[in-house]
Amino acid sequence: MKRTALYLLITVYIALTLGCAKSDSFLKTHDYNSDGQVTKEEYNRTFDTMDANGNGLLDDEELTNVLSGH
Ligand SMILES: [Ca+2]
Numbered sequence: 001m002k003r004t005a006l007y008l009l010i011t012v013y014i015a016l017t018l019g020c021a022k023s024d025s026f027l028k029t030h031d032y033n034s035d036g037q038v039t040k041e042e043y044n045r046t047f048d049t050m051d052a053n054g055n056g057l058l059d060d061e062e063l064t065n066v067l068s069g070h
């Protein structure tokens with residue numbers, strides 16, 4: 001699966017699971033410089049934060065940790 005498609009799936013999964021489908025919640029989470037926009041680099045930063053073992057993939061354990069707030 002291409003990385004972009006994976007990002008989209010993860011975003012939808014997190015948004016639906018956490019109930020943060022509103023754009024302001026999404027911005028609050030991913031807009032690191034608070035300019036009101038999320039760049040690809042900012043989104044990659046979020047991905048990298050979630051990818052605890054740095055292998056470029058998010059597995060069930062990593063997603064569970066993110067969703068549980070660990
Ligand atoms: Ca930004």
Ligand SMILES: [Ca+2]
Binds near residue numbers: 051052057059
């Ligand atoms: Ca990983």
